Amino acid sequence: MTLTSTSKPAGDGLRFYGVWLLGIAALIVLPMIFSSGGSLTSFSLIGIAIVFALSYNILLGQTGLLSFGHAVHYGLGGFAACHMMNAVVAHKWPIPLPFIPLFGGLGGLVFAIVIGWVMTKRAGTVFAMISLGIGELVASSSLILRSVFGGEAGITTDRTALPKMFGWSFGPQLQVYYLIAFWLVLSAIAMYALTRTPLGRISNAVRDNPERVQFIGYDPHVVRYLAFCFAGFFAGVAGGLAAINFEIANSAYLGAIQSGLVLFSTFIGGTAYFFGPILGAILVTYLQLGLTSLTSVWQLYFGIIFIGIVMFSPGGIAGLLMMHRPLVRAGTLRTVIPSYLVAVVPTVALACGVILTIETVARFAGGDVINLLGIGFKPASPTTWISAAVLVVGGGLIARLTWRRIAEAWDRAATVARDRGYLA
Amino acid sequence: MSGAVSGQSAAIEVRAVEKRFGNVSIIRDLNLSVAQGERHAIIGPNGAGKSTTFNLISGHIKPTSGEVKLNGEVISGLRPFEINRRGLSRSFQVTNVFARMSVWENVRCAVLWATGHRYAFWKNVDSLPEVRERTAKILDDIHLMHRRDVPAGLLTYAEQRELEIGITIASGATVVMLDEPTAGMSNAETERAVALIRRLTEGKTLVIVEHDMSVVFGLADRISVLVYGHIIASGTPEEIRRDPKVKEAYLGEEAH
Ligand SMILES: Nc1ncnc2c1ncn2[C@@H]1O[C@H](COP(=O)(O)OP(=O)(O)OP(=O)(O)O)[C@@H](O)[C@H]1O
Ligand SMILES: [Mg+2]
Numbered sequence: 001m002t003l004t005s006t007s008k009p010a011g012d013g014l015r016f017y018g019v020w021l022l023g024i025a026a027l028i029v030l031p032m033i034f035s036s037g038g039s040l041t042s043f044s045l046i047g048i049a050i051v052f053a054l055s056y057n058i059l060l061g062q063t064g065l066l067s068f069g070h071a072v073h074y075g076l077g078g079f080a081a082c083h084m085m086n087a088v089v090a091h092k093w094p095i096p097l098p099f100i101p102l103f104g105g106l107g108g109l110v111f112a113i114v115i116g117w118v119m120t121k122r123a124g125t126v127f128a129m130i131s132l133g134i135g136e137l138v139a140s141s142s143l144i145l146r147s148v149f150g151g152e153a154g155i156t157t158d159r160t161a162l163p164k165m166f167g168w169s170f171g172p173q174l175q176v177y178y179l180i181a182f183w184l185v186l187s188a189i190a191m192y193a194l195t196r197t198p199l200g201r202i203s204n205a206v207r208d209n210p211e212r213v214q215f216i217g218y219d220p221h222v223v224r225y226l227a228f229c230f231a232g233f234f235a236g237v238a239g240g241l242a243a244i245n246f247e248i249a250n251s252a253y254l255g256a257i258q259s260g261l262v263l264f265s266t267f268i269g270g271t272a273y274f275f276g277p278i279l280g281a282i283l284v285t286y287l288q289l290g291l292t293s294l295t296s297v298w299q300l301y302f303g304i305i306f307i308g309i310v311m312f313s314p315g316g317i318a319g320l321l322m323m324h325r326p327l328v329r330a331g332t333l334r335t336v337i338p339s340y341l342v343a344v345v346p347t348v349a350l351a352c353g354v355i356l357t358i359e360t361v362a363r364f365a366g367g368d369v370i371n372l373l374g375i376g377f378k379p380a381s382p383t384t385w386i387s388a389a390v391l392v393v394g395g396g397l398i399a400r401l402t403w404r405r406i407a408e409a410w411d412r413a414a415t416v417a418r419d420r421g422y423l424a
Numbered sequence: 425m426s427g428a429v430s431g432q433s434a435a436i437e438v439r440a441v442e443k444r445f446g447n448v449s450i451i452r453d454l455n456l457s458v459a460q461g462e463r464h465a466i467i468g469p470n471g472a473g474k475s476t477t478f479n480l481i482s483g484h485i486k487p488t489s490g491e492v493k494l495n496g497e498v499i500s501g502l503r504p505f506e507i508n509r510r511g512l513s514r515s516f517q518v519t520n521v522f523a524r525m526s527v528w529e530n531v532r533c534a535v536l537w538a539t540g541h542r543y544a545f546w547k548n549v550d551s552l553p554e555v556r557e558r559t560a561k562i563l564d565d566i567h568l569m570h571r572r573d574v575p576a577g578l579l580t581y582a583e584q585r586e587l588e589i590g591i592t593i594a595s596g597a598t599v600v601m602l603d604e605p606t607a608g609m610s611n612a613e614t615e616r617a618v619a620l621i622r623r624l625t626e627g628k629t630l631v632i633v634e635h636d637m638s639v640v641f642g643l644a645d646r647i648s649v650l651v652y653g654h655i656i657a658s659g660t661p662e663e664i665r666r667d668p669k670v671k672e673a674y675l676g677e678e679a680h
Contacts, residue, residue: 193548194545196548196549196550197544197545197546197547197548197549198536198541198542198543198544198545198547198549198552199543199544199545200545200549201529201532201533201536201549202533202536202543204522204524204525204529204533205522205525205529205533207524208522208523208524208525209520209521209522209523211520212516212520212521212522212591213505213533214483214503214504214505214508215482215484215504215505215508215513215514215592216505216508216513216533216534216536216537216591216594216595217505217508217509217536217537217538217595218505218537218543219503219505222543223543226543226545230545272524
């Protein structure tokens with residue numbers, strides 16, 4: 001039988017803090033390496049997306065609540081932050097900008113406190129449907145209640161008008177980036193700590209088996225409600241950061257697209273590990289920024305990626321990575337790597353074929369030339385069609401063979417890992 | 425039978441309970457009394473309503489009529505967690521654990537409420553000494569310490585049954601109800617599990633549903649026989665063995 005080690009290696013604590021310190025160091029250094037305005041904007045957006053996705057995972061990954069309306073808290077946090085900033089300026093309150101995300105958080109939290117008790121009475125489909133309804137309700141109200149939400153135009157603000165802190169005006173994007181990075185670290189630590197509290201663990205229990213939780217003294221409704229409030233707070237923080245970054249809050253913050261995007265990021269990153277949503281948020285934000293400028297049908301690619309992950313790797317990117325941990329420990333990973341390398345070429349060929357097909361269809365009626373890996377393809381030319389067909393069929397057939405080899409190599413490596421006691 | 429003499433009231437008192445699903449009466453005029461510290465077995469043929477009785481007492485379902493008392497206090501109508509907090513803990517016939525969480529986490533979660541940590545979100549769960557000690561003790565007791573980091577869903581069947589018992593007793597409840605804890609176990613596993621149950625419920629009130637007659641007669645101080653949702657006899661193992669109604673309705677047809 002397998003024997004899982006019971007005592008933790010001494011280096012674990014060190015490694016744990018090492019990862020966090022490394023992350024913080026990366027946040028500090030990044031803008032020094034990539035200092036263009038474009039990258040600073042991207043980093044800022046990614047930071048906001050990470051906070052938002054982590055807050056969503058309090059619901060989805062940790063408590064088992066599938067929400068279709070999480071952007072409501074994000075958006076209300078954004079509006080709360082904008083109103084607060086304007087109030088600070090109007091009343092000359094001595095509150096500098098770095099404190100504003102806290103009010104965003106409170107905006108998200110207050111709404112969660114008010115609406116959450118009814119919403120979290122049931123989990124599963126009921127919760128999902130109510131969250132969808134609330135999301136639509138708030139998004140449409142935001143267009144009607146003009147005094148609070150500013151109608152179509154939204155509420156604008158000027159972040160530089162607030163009192164300075166350390167002499168920073170927060171006009172330059174670099175300063176805004178560091179403000180976001182600061183709140184990202186703070187929120188990530190807080191949300192990680194939450195997973196390691198009695199409430200965090202009982203949330204996992206509610207996710208796994210809400211019925212049994214009742215027989216160990218807990219009311220799953222209360223657990224879900226508290227988790228919902230925390231998720232609402234941190235979503236509000238993310239919304240507040242967005243409001244600072246864009247100096248505006250509008251109804252788009254609250255809507256179904258934003259709610260879908262956070263679900264998408266979190267799921268792609270992987271809900272079973274704390275760092276999963278971080279990966280997801282980075283990837284999705286990058287794709288969003290990158291793809292929109294490359295192709296008009298970028299949503300199609302999002303859809304394909306999402307379906308691919310759901311079908312082939314329900315644990316997301318994090319799940320895919322963590323699958324390798326027992327192999328690394330057992331020292332059998334190197335037996336799998338060659339099969340990965342063999343699979344790269346046909347898989348890329350297949351992907352290129354799919355992209356070429358999609359773009360050909362999308363641009364057939366008079367679009368631009370398709371630029372793929374530096375080669376130009378004319379959408380209306382038969383050469384392009386043939387190339388696409390060859391890549392899809394040929395690449396696909398060979399790719400399938402190589403994937404099968406990965407599975408075989410994987411099975412062998414896993415068997416060894418199991419024998420050595422690294423896999424349950 | 426006048427006023428409540430506290431400390432001497434029965435651990436569990438079920439009075440005239442009826443349970444209907446639709447217009448089918450599954451439990452009819454159920455009366456059951458389990459004294460403090462008693463080991464009480466409920467036996468009866470399949471579908472007699474043993475698990476339903478457990479569900480009624482533990483608050484999983486509500487009686488259509490009648491009353492259930494725990495240590496003299498009426499608990500029928502309370503929610504399962506309210507009843508659990510009053511010191512009654514139950515296991516399930518079909519294993520009912522937290523599948524994606526480790527064995528350690530499973531037991532620890534069951535310890536948290538009883539140690540007063542409730543919904544705390546300001547304490548690190550890993551640095552609560554009494555929680556850690558109690559969890560470790562339970563894991564030692566149920567012989568699963570060597571499997572502490574394995575997700576509960578990956579345990580063998582017998583291990584899951586032991587974890588089920590561990591979760592049930594982890595809160596330190598004084599009234600423990602086990603629904604067929606040894607179902608599906610081999611003889612050796614059953615023996616081990618019974619020894620475990622005997623040891624872990626020392627000084628507690630135990631209500632157990634069990635099909636294995638040697639286990640029942642070896643373990644129980646008193647036995648109740650449930651047939652078609654009604655208790656036809658209740659008494660010491662000797663009384664039950666001699667009872668003609670029981671022989672006819674149940675024991676006679678049990679081959680093993
Ligand atoms: N929720 C329900 N709705 C309708 N009928 C139910 C429900 N729960 C149980 N029953 C019925 O009640 C009867 C008693 O079921 P119960 O599970 O209590 O029997 P049991 O004595 O535990 O049997 P077993 O030995 O098979 O575990 C069965 O006929 C069952 O079909
Ligand atoms: Mg049963």
